[in-house]
């Protein structure tokens with residue numbers, strides 16, 4: 621994103637409690653992520669999704685996170701979602717088979733060809749880039765080498781992986797992503813968000829782009 625007026629969007633992921641949804645909305649998050657994959661320590665079931673999604677006001681995007689899951693579950697959950705995030709080995713055709721727009725999450729394994737992935741997943745709204753760990757599909761709390769992200773990628777980038785209030789400004793300056801995505805970096809325990817860390821994260825994003833804007837005008 622080279623436009624100095626671009627406002628970096630923020631997704632807070634892994635929400636499990638009503639008070640955390642309210643805190644993220646109050647802090648100014650653009651999108652809220654709900655993990656429907658039962659292997660996660662932040663997993664919620666469909667009933668909880670319905671309860672949490674109903675609290676989200678207009679103009680805040682409700683994102684459902686799935687890892688290689690049954691189409692029937694994704695279809696049912698979609699009733700409460702605006703956007704789908706596929707974090708497993710889902711094919712482009714599978715991702716495109718639902719009634720919602722979608723993101724493809726990619727884990728930055730050493731041999732990943734991002735240009736090829738942008739071509740393969742051209743139906744995605746954006747590519748969400750996360751750290752690679754062989755034993756976890758995502759949400760590792762680890763960063764990766766941001767210099768591996770090409771500036772001329774054909775898809776918008778959502779930067780994820782180990783972001784915190786302490787490093788998100790540096791990440792924005794280095795990558796200039798469309799959006800940033802955080803889970804563990806704003807928690808006080810797995811699945812339990814810390815409202816102060818959420819506020820701090822949003823503040824750091826705001827400051828990073830404000831100083832950037834002033835530098836360029």
Ligand SMILES: O=C(O)c1ccccc1N[C@@H]1O[C@H](COP(=O)(O)O)[C@@H](O)[C@H]1O
Pocket residue numbers: 633634653655657660661662685687707750757758759760761762780781782783801802803804805
């Ligand atoms: O959060 C999870 O438990 C999770 C599980 C499986 C796949 C993805 C998951 N989370 C996603 O990973 C990013 C990065 O997490 P973190 O900030 O490093 O903790 C997170 O934003 C979710 O989109």
